[in-house]
Amino acid sequence: MKKLLTTICIGLFLLGSNSFVFAIEESATDQQNQKNISEQTAPAPDFGPYMRSMQRKIKSNWNPPSAKTSNKVVLLYSLDRKGNVKKCSVLKSSGLKKTDEAAKDALYKSAPFGNLPAEYKGKSVDVQFTFDYNVFGASTQDRI
Secondary structure, three states: OOOOOEEEEEEEEEEOOOEEEEEEEEEEOOHHHHHHHHHOOOOOOOOHHHHHHHHHHHHHHOOOOOOOOEEEEEEEEEEEOOOOEEEEEEEEOOOOHHHHHHHHHHHHHHOOOOOOOOOOOOOEEEEEEEEEEEOOOOOEOOOO
């Protein structure tokens, strides 16, 4: 049986100096796993509260460098059952090393995130976390 790969996209948008807006989306990425999920009788685990908690922790530790343009960084990382970051990579770079490093620093300063939901039986979960840094009045630099 293939490992379930759950991808969680969490957008973090900076609007002005201190206000934030968030969006959460969950999706299974493997078609076979989606079929296996639909055939299971147990309900899927609710990752919502876990992801919101993780999002708050990362937000509190994210200090992007000052910029005149909007940027986006996408991190891809794995969490073990205890919420420890096992591996992390920049899936999509902002094009600015300091901004990419600020995103990774926020992740590592925030971990561990606590045990994965008890209903989830996998050994780890892969997370895709998107940092959108939007500067009011600036043009968006789509470097991705």
